[in-house]
Amino acid sequence: MSEGHVHHQWHHVVPGHGVSQFMERVQVLVDGGPPPAELPMVMRAPRSIADANDEWVAQRAMAEQVVSEANAVLGPDRAHLELEDEVGRPELTFVLRGPAGWLRVTMRSERGLAWIGCESSLPDVPEGVELAEPQAFEDVVLRLLAG
Numbered sequence: 001m002s003e004g005h006v007h008h009q010w011h012h013v014v015p016g017h018g019v020s021q022f023m024e025r026v027q028v029l030v031d032g033g034p035p036p037a038e039l040p041m042v043m044r045a046p047r048s049i050a051d052a053n054d055e056w057v058a059q060r061a062m063a064e065q066v067v068s069e070a071n072a073v074l075g076p077d078r079a080h081l082e083l084e085d086e087v088g089r090p091e092l093t094f095v096l097r098g099p100a101g102w103l104r105v106t107m108r109s110e111r112g113l114a115w116i117g118c119e120s121s122l123p124d125v126p127e128g129v130e131l132a133e134p135q136a137f138e139d140v141v142l143r144l145l146a147g
Contacts (some may be wrong), residue, residue: 026069026142053107064083102119
């Protein structure tokens with residue numbers, strides 16, 4: 001390894017040793033624990049564009065955070081999660097992908113109102129829903145890893 005280059009590899013997360021509670025949850029899943037039984041979802045509802053934008057930013061930021069934490073726990077030898085912004089669409093969209101499937105989050109606006117919605121390959125994500133809160137991405141990531 002070259003001087004000045006630092007290589008980090010997680011072998012096993014040890015609770016209380018500089019890792020988040022979410023990283024501990026990822027390690028439990030990797031060690032054979034069950035994924036969350038269901039995702040916290042609510043029916044999609046219109047809101048002001050400003051409110052939807054605030055929620056969108058919170059969701060996108062949380063998705064980035066939990067994907068990076070989960071991938072750190074997984075190390076180099078396991079399948080990783082991917083987070084991709086979809087460009088060229090008339091709405092804001094990002095997609096999380098993992099071994100067990102994908103979840104797409106989209107914000108659409110029309111006539112001064114906006115909607116945030118989810119669609120997914122996961123079997124229990126019906127049409128017309130959104131995540132109940134940004135912290136729900138922790139459960140999304142665990143479900144996407146549970147393949």
